[in-house]
Amino acid sequence: MTQSNLKNIALTVNGKEYTASVEPRMLLSDVLRDELGLTGTHVGCEHGICGACTVIMDGRPVRSCLVYGVQADQAKVQTVEGLADPDGGLHPLQEAFWEKHGLQCGFCTPGMLMSACHFLEQNPNPNREEIREGISGNLCRCTGYQNIVDAVELAAELLSKNKKCDDESSDLQVVQTGRKVNV
């Protein structure tokens, strides 16, 4: 295939509506990064194993490297950029990752956060083994996962005290956890 027809797509990302003209073969990860400028979603393997590119599409976590942009037409997509509130207030998961040293190089982190976000929505009060299973679709090469498990555990605690992590919401509110730290 050398020349393709461009398709117009419209999608909602983090509550904001976007339109783009893309080749049918263009991956959602590339649409997000290259067409919409949302480079927080990272690409680590392009064959659906590492999980770095995980985003929430219509309420479910997907590997954006295994989804074509045209499949996301009319979809609601949530990426890492939508987790914190616009004023910079961190989502409890983000706070917990910071607090527990749940990241080192930070490359797998956006995908890890999105998987964990969906996981906690499904299982708000998980044990450590469940957390490990919940994030097992996301590879991290730096941390050895233990601090990530600690962070998800802490996030569950923070969320239970405050506000739900709502991936259907188009406008995530700042969560007042009382544990906020200066950025």
Next chain:
Amino acid sequence: MKYIGKAMKRKIDPRLIKGNGRYIADLNIPGTLSAAFLRSPHAHARIREIDLEQARKLPGVVAVFGPEDGQEFDSLPVLFPHPKLVPVTQKPLDTVVHHVGEPVAMVIAKNRYIAEDAIELINVDYEPLPAVAHLDHAIQSDAPLAHQHLKSNVAAHFQQSVGDAEAAMKEAPVVVHHRFKIGRVSCLPIETRGLLAKWDFNAPEPFLEVYAATQSQHEMRSILAKLLKVSENNIRVIAPDVGGAFGAKAIFYVEDFLITWAARKVKAPVRWIEDRLEHMMSCIHEREQYHEASLGVTNDGKILAVMDTMLANNGAYVPWGIIVPIMTSTLIPGPYKVPNYFCDAKVIYTNTVPMAPFRGAGRPQAALILNRLLDQAAEKLGMDPLEIRRRNLIKEDEFPYRTGLLSRDGKPQVYDSGNYGKVLNEAVEISGYSEWRKRQIEYRKQGRYIGIGVASAIENTGFGSFEGATVRVETTGEITVLTSAATQGQGHETTFAQVAAEVFDVPVEKVTVREGDTGLITYGTGTFASRMGVIVGTAVYKASLTVKEKALKIAAAKLNTAIDVLEMKDGHVYSVEQPSIKISLGDLAHEAKGLFPGTTFPYSVEPGLEVTDYFAPEAASVTGMTDIAVVEIDPKSCAIQILDYTSVHDNGKLLNPLVVKGQVQGGISNGIGNALYEEIVYDRQGQLLTSTLMDYLVPSACEVPEMKIGHVETPSPLNPLGMKGAGESGTIPVPAVIQSAVEDALRKWNIKVENIPVKPAQLRDLMKQSKEFAVSG
């Protein structure tokens, strides 16, 4: 200490957890073109003919380069030369390819999609040449040659020796043997390699700016200058956020040259982001070695002699010389007293991806050998594996300890400091070793097979030659620290800020650390060999002290007081005698700039509240660690489960325990992958069989166990803060401890576990061959 040694959260995190990181693929430089490479499907072949015309005609393609362009290119420089090494380094776009995945042609296009379309339009007529991939094949006299111009596949053959091992072995009352077959692994950072090159032709001379996922921006600049034939003065290399590296990004690759060369040629910025398939088939591998080793001990378990024969695969080229097998051969004695030692090492060329240091760099192999031999000896003597280790560990009062070997810099190898017995005892305590031994007996009665492994090891960290730091007080009173380091997640921006904060007594928030940019500081080496904390940390410390001294001198003059009554505290310099007499750091920075043009500089110091200092350590500072693992093996499926994992480290004085613990945990998880799951496999003809993450198994959160981490702090005398490296030590004892635990669990079958990784299928075969298995059905 107020800041050094505190578990402080990282300053970099808020940016990264919001998705605001700036990795190479995220850079948005207008007009940037994309590159893609056509890679060889053959392990060894000559290119008879190549047709680039169809690719060139594809709309959106800007340029296509091939072997014809390669004729003018130099081979990559030989780094780490060695008198015994016959070096072959890679030549970009050569007409002969020496491993699957070697670049054959390069397309520059509007975007990656088009570039990859164009790759498919290139036709190559290869003349396949006989290839060799496996060590046991490569050493046969009739084996194909990995490089046709060489006489054999032996890249280097060298020996290490202390005393007379052969004679001592003959005299030893107890001698045990073990063979080791250690598989090959990939560093596998989650961010693959990548770089973006941009030339400014309107500069006084053409100026190259490179953004690279590199561990070593200064090394990259110097090699680029050589290959592109431009002055280092006209190259700036920037490593922005880098998504993990582990050795993969310390190497200079042909792609690094080709992208910068192509950007000059097409007069536009060019970016290349490696995909995972490319990573598996072209980014360095490590670990692959075979060993046959013997240990002679007295009847009470004291080591008399160790002998080892090593075969190390080095792949098709030697990008980092033979550092890995040298490291292995010098560290087999490790933390143990070995009066007589001999190692014969052959390093072999094969038509596979080159080997160079991956986190651990030859040391996990070294740790495996003597620890496992000690297991065999303990078994033969009916001694607890802990006891035989205790009897042979170098004692606390024996430091500095000379091993009798030469270090990698050719100087006598000296361990500066340590307390290996204490490290071992802590690990025994934390792991609940005695309880597990009791449980092991009980479980066995219930038909459950658990095994306990123990391994002690060392790491020589903080190698030279040097690193540097510039420390400056800004007129706002804030401190700027510029270093020659690059970071791939180690938290330098926090730990080095802690060092400066300690000296100036300002909050860590007031200190900004910048690194990963040749524009910041003239010279540097790179982030590898667990050396940044020790060397950059010391450079920051020294530079900060000098700046402080300068600030005090200016303050003394300005405040008209004696310098010895002045104290720096909370961002000010005070008179101890009269605290109302004070001046802020910001004002001092202002003073240090002089008054206004035309006036005479009023102070007897050099202008500017800024100092650049370099630190060149006299030797490596040596860390120590002991790991204890408990595994359970299902005798039917042979599935291996880790029930308990303990790791105790002596990383000297810790700058930030939170960060060091993270390093250790990460290292252990790499070690677990190495010990149980990960293996790059080639077939006999050099075809790569593990080119995706479906075939190459990276441990997930379900495979990496909960880890109990302990620290012992023995300060190093080699630097003022007593620091030792911490980046790699986590990985080192893991293969040894896992292999040891697995063999212990299957003691009933009396098998010898020789492979790394240890895989259930091998165990099942070994158990089948065992007599015990036949009896037990």
